[in-house]
Amino acid sequence: MEAQRLAPFLLLICIGVYDCHLQPESLISTVEDSVKFKVHGTGPRSVLEEYALYKVSTEGDLLLFNFSLLGGSPLKAGRVFFDIVDLFFELVNSTLYDSGAYRLEAWLDGRITYQRNYSLVVCPSKIELHILRAQLNGSVQLCGAGSKGDPMTTIQLYNYSLMSDSPYMLMLDTNSPMERLPEDLTDRLQVDLNSSSVTLQGVTEQDYTKAYVCLILQSGQCQSYTLEILVWERITLYPRMTARLTLPCHIKPTSPHQVYWTTPSGNVTLSTGDSSQVPHNDSQQEEKMYMLNGSQTGDYSLIIPSVKEHGKYSCNRKKTFLEYEISMCIGIRSTNATFSNNETVKLDCLAYGEIQWFRQRGADTEELILDSEDKTVLLPQDLRGRVNTSLTPFSLVIANPTAEDSSVYTCRVKIPDSNSFKPATCLENQIRLHYEDPYGINSAFYKVHASLMGCGLLAMASAVILV
Ligand SMILES: *[C@@H]1O[C@H](CO)[C@@H](O)[C@H](O)[C@H]1NC(C)=O
Numbered sequence: 001m002e003a004q005r006l007a008p009f010l011l012l013i014c015i016g017v018y019d020c021h022l023q024p025e026s027l028i029s030t031v032e033d034s035v036k037f038k039v040h041g042t043g044p045r046s047v048l049e050e051y052a053l054y055k056v057s058t059e060g061d062l063l064l065f066n067f068s069l070l071g072g073s074p075l076k077a078g079r080v081f082f083d084i085v086d087l088f089f090e091l092v093n094s095t096l097y098d099s100g101a102y103r104l105e106a107w108l109d110g111r112i113t114y115q116r117n118y119s120l121v122v123c124p125s126k127i128e129l130h131i132l133r134a135q136l137n138g139s140v141q142l143c144g145a146g147s148k149g150d151p152m153t154t155i156q157l158y159n160y161s162l163m164s165d166s167p168y169m170l171m172l173d174t175n176s177p178m179e180r181l182p183e184d185l186t187d188r189l190q191v192d193l194n195s196s197s198v199t200l201q202g203v204t205e206q207d208y209t210k211a212y213v214c215l216i217l218q219s220g221q222c223q224s225y226t227l228e229i230l231v232w233e234r235i236t237l238y239p240r241m242t243a244r245l246t247l248p249c250h251i252k253p254t255s256p257h258q259v260y261w262t263t264p265s266g267n268v269t270l271s272t273g274d275s276s277q278v279p280h281n282d283s284q285q286e287e288k289m290y291m292l293n294g295s296q297t298g299d300y301s302l303i304i305p306s307v308k309e310h311g312k313y314s315c316n317r318k319k320t321f322l323e324y325e326i327s328m329c330i331g332i333r334s335t336n337a338t339f340s341n342n343e344t345v346k347l348d349c350l351a352y353g354e355i356q357w358f359r360q361r362g363a364d365t366e367e368l369i370l371d372s373e374d375k376t377v378l379l380p381q382d383l384r385g386r387v388n389t390s391l392t393p394f395s396l397v398i399a400n401p402t403a404e405d406s407s408v409y410t411c412r413v414k415i416p417d418s419n420s421f422k423p424a425t426c427l428e429n430q431i432r433l434h435y436e437d438p439y440g441i442n443s444a445f446y447k448v449h450a451s452l453m454g455c456g457l458l459a460m461a462s463a464v465i466l467v
Pocket residue numbers: 050052063066067068071
């Protein structure tokens with residue numbers, strides 16, 4: 001057919017069926033899978049229409065299948081099928097060479113009644129599924145598996161709905177100068193071609209309803225196909241009971257919307273007329289939580305002078321902006337143990353995991369003395385050189401202990417849930433360590449141990465004095 005003939009009819013299609021400036025519909029398939037070229041449309045179509053599928057190339061368009069009910073066409077031509085009920089062509093047993101541009105046309109009485117362009121990418125059959133845990137306002141890497149630094153590497157990012165059958169939408173193609181990014185993403189996507197990575201920043205609640213497909217192509221050929229699903233990750237905190245806690249929330253101060261916090265004990269708002277960042281009543285401040293007035297600074301953090309309730313704490317401006325989960329650690333054990341001079345003291349935690357050790361001496365406030373996840377936490381001066389670090393963090397082994405080491409030692413361990421979306425289980429083990437005069441009546445060897453709950457996760461809890 002001559003191109004001339006097409007032009008006037010295209011106008012019709014533009015109004016009735018599809019916007020002419022629409023990008024080709026993106027189709028992604030994997031080797032040996034099938035792919036559907038659908039006739040999307042409004043309104044009924046005539047059974048007299050003929051449907052043609054072309055593979056488009058610079059050498060000329062190749063007619064793959066021309067279906068005409070009146071012409072008595074079969075429903076199959078090579079690897080292409082036509083579905084007369086739901087009106088789509090299906091290409092089965094895809095190969096990498098099927099990648100490229102396609103065009104579907106419907107004809108009636110020698111006139112084009114429908115036209116649609118497609119862009120098909122066929123990828124190797126292995127699809128990787130990535131569950132990306134992202135915090136609100138956090139950032140998350142959507143792509144990041146390409147061959148590094150290859151100038152022929154390009155990245156294509158598509159959005160994709162898990163809920164509906166809506167088509168993939170090409171959002172980013174590093175090989176194409178065309179800017180297709182929706183407005184809400186232009187500032188938020190960061191592309192690093194060196195590592196073939198794309199990072200989404202400032203994750204919003206809307207982002208969680210979306211999934212993304214990331215293709216890494218080399219010289220135009222698909223190398224990898226990953227389906228990225230964003231899931232909400234709350235910021236889970238495990239403060240000590242009655243500890244003072246600040247939950248940060250920074251929101252651009254330009255917003256006219258009121259910022260407030262929801263907490264298990266009710267809403268926290270800025271009390272009107274209070275322009276200071278500190279409530280008037282000092283004794284109240286010690287106990288009641290309050291939020292900062294960020295109208296100038298953008299800092300709307302919630303200050304909890306003494307943590308009492310666990311649950312969800314969220315910072316809201318119209319919608320939830322940031323959400324925290326305050327989780328309490330369960331006190332599992334409390335034991336007493338004694339030691340004498342020069343015996344090596346060995347204190348064991350409950351289980352393996354993320355371990356913290358706290359020490360409280362006399363009336364002093366409790367101090368964090370060891371943190372398996374935070375190397376900046378240093379042993380206090382008096383313990384340095386006396387702790388056998390080869391056994392930490394599970395065991396705290398103190399050599400040459402003196403009466404000064406009599407303290408309450410608390411080990412806290414976080415055991416990740418096998419369902420990685422749930423907060424970790426946090427357990428605590430408290431050991432009151434007493435100095436005992438070696439020549440006293442109840443002297444010498446003291447050993448406490450007990451097996452716990454028969455639960456495989458938990459190791460033996462023991463406070464053992466090694467001689
Ligand atoms: C498709 O086939 C019908 C009848 O078999 C024919 O009239 C028509 O010209 C063909 N269309 C194309 C695009 O080849």
